[in-house]
Amino acid sequence: MERETENNKMAGRPEIRTEHLTFSYDGGKEVLSDLSFSVFRGECVGLIGENGAGKSTLLKILVGLLPGYQGRAEVGGLQVEKKYLRQIRTKAGYVFQDSESQLFLSTVYEDVAFGPRNYGLDEKEVDRRVMEALEQVHIEALKDRQIYRMSGGQKKLAAIATVLSMRPEAILLDEPSGALDPGNRRNLIRVIRELPGTKIVASHDLDLILDTCERTLLLGEGRLIKDGPTEEILTDEKLLSAHGLELPLSLIHRSR
Amino acid sequence: MDRLQTAIAALHEVDRESSTYGVGSRVHPLARLIVCMGFLLTTVSFAPYDLAGLLSMSIYLFITGIWEEIPIRKSLSGLRYLFVPVCFLGLANLIYDKDVIYYLGSVPITGGMLSAFTLFGKGVFSIMAAFFLLRLIGMQGLCRALLRLGIPGGTVTVLLLTWRYLIVLLKEIRRMWQAYTLRAPGHRGIHTGAWGSFAGLLLLRSMDRAADVYHSMLLRGYDGTSIREGTESRAGTGISILYTIIWLGVFLLLRSIPLFHLVGSWLGGFM
Numbered sequence: 001m002e003r004e005t006e007n008n009k010m011a012g013r014p015e016i017r018t019e020h021l022t023f024s025y026d027g028g029k030e031v032l033s034d035l036s037f038s039v040f041r042g043e044c045v046g047l048i049g050e051n052g053a054g055k056s057t058l059l060k061i062l063v064g065l066l067p068g069y070q071g072r073a074e075v076g077g078l079q080v081e082k083k084y085l086r087q088i089r090t091k092a093g094y095v096f097q098d099s100e101s102q103l104f105l106s107t108v109y110e111d112v113a114f115g116p117r118n119y120g121l122d123e124k125e126v127d128r129r130v131m132e133a134l135e136q137v138h139i140e141a142l143k144d145r146q147i148y149r150m151s152g153g154q155k156k157l158a159a160i161a162t163v164l165s166m167r168p169e170a171i172l173l174d175e176p177s178g179a180l181d182p183g184n185r186r187n188l189i190r191v192i193r194e195l196p197g198t199k200i201v202a203s204h205d206l207d208l209i210l211d212t213c214e215r216t217l218l219l220g221e222g223r224l225i226k227d228g229p230t231e232e233i234l235t236d237e238k239l240l241s242a243h244g245l246e247l248p249l250s251l252i253h254r255s256r
Numbered sequence: 257m258d259r260l261q262t263a264i265a266a267l268h269e270v271d272r273e274s275s276t277y278g279v280g281s282r283v284h285p286l287a288r289l290i291v292c293m294g295f296l297l298t299t300v301s302f303a304p305y306d307l308a309g310l311l312s313m314s315i316y317l318f319i320t321g322i323w324e325e326i327p328i329r330k331s332l333s334g335l336r337y338l339f340v341p342v343c344f345l346g347l348a349n350l351i352y353d354k355d356v357i358y359y360l361g362s363v364p365i366t367g368g369m370l371s372a373f374t375l376f377g378k379g380v381f382s383i384m385a386a387f388f389l390l391r392l393i394g395m396q397g398l399c400r401a402l403l404r405l406g407i408p409g410g411t412v413t414v415l416l417l418t419w420r421y422l423i424v425l426l427k428e429i430r431r432m433w434q435a436y437t438l439r440a441p442g443h444r445g446i447h448t449g450a451w452g453s454f455a456g457l458l459l460l461r462s463m464d465r466a467a468d469v470y471h472s473m474l475l476r477g478y479d480g481t482s483i484r485e486g487t488e489s490r491a492g493t494g495i496s497i498l499y500t501i502i503w504l505g506v507f508l509l510l511r512s513i514p515l516f517h518l519v520g521s522w523l524g525g526f527m
Binding site: 102105 | 265395396420471475
C-alpha cells in the first residue's frame with residue numbers, strides 16, 4: 001500500500017485537494033482560513049487539532065455538506081459544488097461523529113443497503129455490497145440486528161459499513177473513537193487499518209492517529225500549522241502543547 | 257419518565273420491517289395495506305345504531321392478533337391514551353338523542369348511548385387496525401406499499417421523515433429531561449419558569465439532530481424526492497392475493513349479514 005501511495009504521489013494524482021480554502025459560518029469568524037493541502041490516493045492522513053480547530057468543518061466541506069466556501073476543494077478531481085455532489089458522494093464517504101445520526105433505519109441490513117438502493121442498483125448487487133461491507137468491519141453476524149439494540153462500538157462499525165457499501169474511493173472519519181471503550185477502540189483501529197482506499201481520520205485520540213495514519217495535518221484556529229509524518233508531529237511536545245494537545249500516551253509510556 | 261424510553265422502544269418496535277415469520281411474513285405489505293383499508297372502510301360504514309354489526313368486525317382484529325402473535329391486551333393498554341379523544345366523539349349523541357330504543361333489564365338504552373358506543377367502537381377498531389398494520393409491515397413496509405399504490409414519492413418521504421423526526425424528538429426530550437431532573441432532585445415535572453427555554457432548546461436540538469439524519473441520507477444518494485424500495489424477498493404473490501381476497505370477502509360478508517344478531521337469536525332459541 002505504501003509503495004502504491006508513493007507511486008500516486010510521484011504521478012501527482014491527489015484524491016483530495018484544497019487550495020486557499022476559507023470558510024466561515026454565516027459570514028462570521030473564519031473557521032478555516034487559507035487551507036491548502038493534498039491527500040494522495042491510498043494515503044491514510046490524520047487530522048488533529050484542538051476543539052474548534054475546524055476539523056469537522058473541513059470534512060463536511062469535502063463531502064458538500066457546507067456550501068459557500070472560498071478557494072478550491074476537490075475530491076477525485078471534481079470541484080466540490082452542487083452539480084458534482086452526486087458523483088463526489090460516491091467517491092468520498094463521511095462517517096459522522098455521532099453514529100446515531102448516521103443510522104436511521106430499523107435494521108443494520110436496511111441501513112447499509114440504503115445507499116446502494118438510492119443509486120439504483122438491483123437487489124442482488126445491493127445484497128452483495130451489504131454483505132461485503134459488513135464483512136469488512138466484521139459484523140456480518142449482526143446484519144438483522146435492530147439498531148437501537150446495538151452497543152456504541154457496534155453502531156460505530158455499522159456506521160462505517162453504511163459508507164463502505166457505496167464503495168467510496170476515500171473515507172472521511174470524524175472522531176471515530178469517541179465514546180468507545182478500550183476493546184471497541186482497539187477493534188476500530190484494526191478495522192481502520194484494514195479499510196481500503198484513501199482515509200482521513202479527524203480525531204483528538206492521538207494514539208489512534210499514531211496507530212493508523214502515516215501522515216498528519218495539524219490544524220490550529222482554522223489554519224494548517226504543520227503537515228508531515230505522523231511520528232514526527234506527534235513526538236513534538238512543544239508543537240502539540242502550543243495547540244492544546246498532548247503527547248500520545250503510548251509515546252509517554254515508551255519514553256519511560 | 258422512563259415511560260419515554262418505553263415509548264421510544266415501542267416506536268422502534270413498530271419501525272421493524274416485519275415482525276412476523278412463517279406464512280404471515282410472506283404476505284406483501286401492499287396486501288396488508290389494502291386489507292387494512294378495506295377493514296377501515298367497512299368499519300366506518302356501519303349505521304350509528306348497528307353496534308352488533310360493528311362488533312362482528314372484531315373478528316379480524318382477534319384473528320390477526322392471535323395468528324400474528326400480537327399481544328392484544330398489551331396493545332390496548334399501550335394505545336389507551338389515543339382512545340381518550342375517541343370517547344369524546346359520541347358525547348353529543350348522549351345529550352341530543354334520548355329516545356329509548358330498548359330496555360336492558362330495567363335499564364333504558366337510548367339511541368344516543370347506542371350511537372356513542374358505536375362511534376367509540378369505530379374509533380377503537382380503526383386505531384387498533386392501523387396499529388396492527390404498522391406492527392406487521394413496519395414504517396418502511398408501509399412506505400413501500402404506499403408507493404406501489406401510486407402515492408407520490410414526495411408525500412411518502414414526508415411521512416417517513418416525520419416518523420424519523422418523532423423518534424429523534426422523543427430521544428432529545430429524554431436526554432434533556434434526564435439532565436434537568438439530575439440537577440433538580442425532588443421537583444415534580446419541569447418548573448414553569450423553565451418551560452420556555454426547555455421548549456426552545458428542545459426544538460433547536462431536535463432540529464440539529466434531524467438535520468444530521470437528513471445529511472446522512474443525502475450523503476448516501478438520497479435525492480430528497482423519493483425513497484427507493486427494496487424487494488420483499490419473502491413475499492409471495494399467490495399468498496398475498498389469497499390473503500387479500502379472503503379478508504375482503506369476510507368484510508363484505510360481515511357487512512351484509514348481521515352475524516352477531518343471528519348468533520344471538522340462535523343462542524336465544526336454545527334458552
